[in-house]
Amino acid sequence: MSIWRTPRMRIDFQKMVAAGNDFVVVDHRDLRFQTVLPQLARAFCDRHFGIGSDGLLLLEPSERADFRMGFLNPDGSSGMMCGNGGRAIARFALAVGAAGKTMRFEAAGRIYRATLLDTAVKLILPAPRIIRELRVLTTSAGTLRCTAVDSGADHVVIDADSLPAEVSSVDVTSLGREIRYHKSFSPAGTNVSFVGTLREGIPEIRTYERGVEAETLACGTGSVAAACALVAWGRTQYPVRLRTRSGATLVVDTLTEDGVEFASLTGDVHFVFSGSAEFDETLGTLSSLHES
Numbered sequence: 262m263s264i265w266r267t268p269r270m271r272i273d274f275q276k277m278v279a280a281g282n283d284f285v286v287v288d289h290r291d292l293r294f295q296t297v298l299p300q301l302a303r304a305f306c307d308r309h310f311g312i313g314s315d316g317l318l319l320l321e322p323s324e325r326a327d328f329r330m331g332f333l334n335p336d337g338s339s340g341m342m343c344g345n346g347g348r349a350i351a352r353f354a355l356a357v358g359a360a361g362k363t364m365r366f367e368a369a370g371r372i373y374r375a376t377l378l379d380t381a382v383k384l385i386l387p388a389p390r391i392i393r394e395l396r397v398l399t400t401s402a403g404t405l406r407c408t409a410v411d412s413g414a415d416h417v418v419i420d421a422d423s424l425p426a427e428v429s430s431v432d433v434t435s436l437g438r439e440i441r442y443h444k445s446f447s448p449a450g451t452n453v454s455f456v457g458t459l460r461e462g463i464p465e466i467r468t469y470e471r472g473v474e475a476e477t478l479a480c481g482t483g484s485v486a487a488a489c490a491l492v493a494w495g496r497t498q499y500p501v502r503l504r505t506r507s508g509a510t511l512v513v514d515t516l517t518e519d520g521v522e523f524a525s526l527t528g529d530v531h532f533v534f535s536g537s538a539e540f541d542e543t544l545g546t547l548s549s550l551h552e553s
Contacts, residue, residue, distance in 0.1 A: 269541055270297075272538050273536075274538065275533075277353065280511050281508075281509050282343075283315055287319055288359075297545075302317040311547050312538070316332055318343075325372060327360040328367070330367070332369075342368055342412075344412070344481020346481070347384045348526065351530075369413065389412040389485050390410065395494060398417075405420070408493060409451070410489050412485040415452060415471075418489075419440070427458065428457025431467060433467045433468075437453040437476060438474070440453045452486075454469075454486060459496070462502075478506045478509075479507050481526050485526055488501035501514070509529060512527045535553050
């Protein structure tokens with residue numbers, strides 16, 4: 262009788278939350294999971310059979326900065342920036358001794374900076390760039406006004422005032438998915454953020470995230486894109502405070518250094534719990550989950 266054994270990897274992780282975006286964070290400076298990262302992301306991010314999160318963050322070595330942030334979506338895709346993920350991994354990097362309270366890190370081919378401010382983390386990122394000015398988009402909900410912005414990830418910002426309902430009542434999953442796959446943004450698709458009427462002086466934002474393929478409770482690059490659009494529409498000025506779906510507030514501002522423009526994204530970041538798991542390389546599943 263033969264006994265089949267499948268290769269298993271023990272993985273230590275942290276669960277973290279940044280303004281409602283939740284992440285599984287792994288110290289990957291030894292790069293030992295390099296060949297199985299998409300499978301690992303799908304297993305960890307699964308909300309039914311894994312830990313459950315909006316993405317997998319990896320702290321990796323860098324020759325250009327204090328460290329490199331690897332980011333994978335729940336579907337295993339990668340290559341884009343995650344703003345709240347950048348803020349979360351900055352707090353993680355300080356905790357594991359990979360950087361000080363002010364740091365530089367590499368992500369998606371760019372250099373970012375972060376500063377820890379008590380419970381908040383301030384991320385400095387390249388200034389957002391408007392790809393397409395205010396235009397109209399034909400959808401099942403009618404003709405919507407929108408602006409496409411590159412904020413480290415592609416976003417189309419929908420002016421929720423052009424919707425028949427308030428932003429709090431929008432079916433973000435259904436309409437967001439429709440716009441995410443709209444022919445105007447093919448073939449790669451786009452992230453979709455809905456920005457509503459000012460309430461108590463603070464715009465509300467809800468985001469459908471590509472790769473998560475659902476609404477998330479917050480989105481950092483979506484908030485940077487939304488602030489850029491709101492300013493371009495003449496609705497407000499920097500700094501822009503945005504109320505996320507989680508109820509948390511993110512603050513987007515701009516700064517200029519040596520003639521170069523940057524954006525900043527500030528909000529709270531928290532550790533939730535730490536744990537370990539065994540990853541089955543053959544099945545692509547997690548087992549023996551332990552919270553510590």
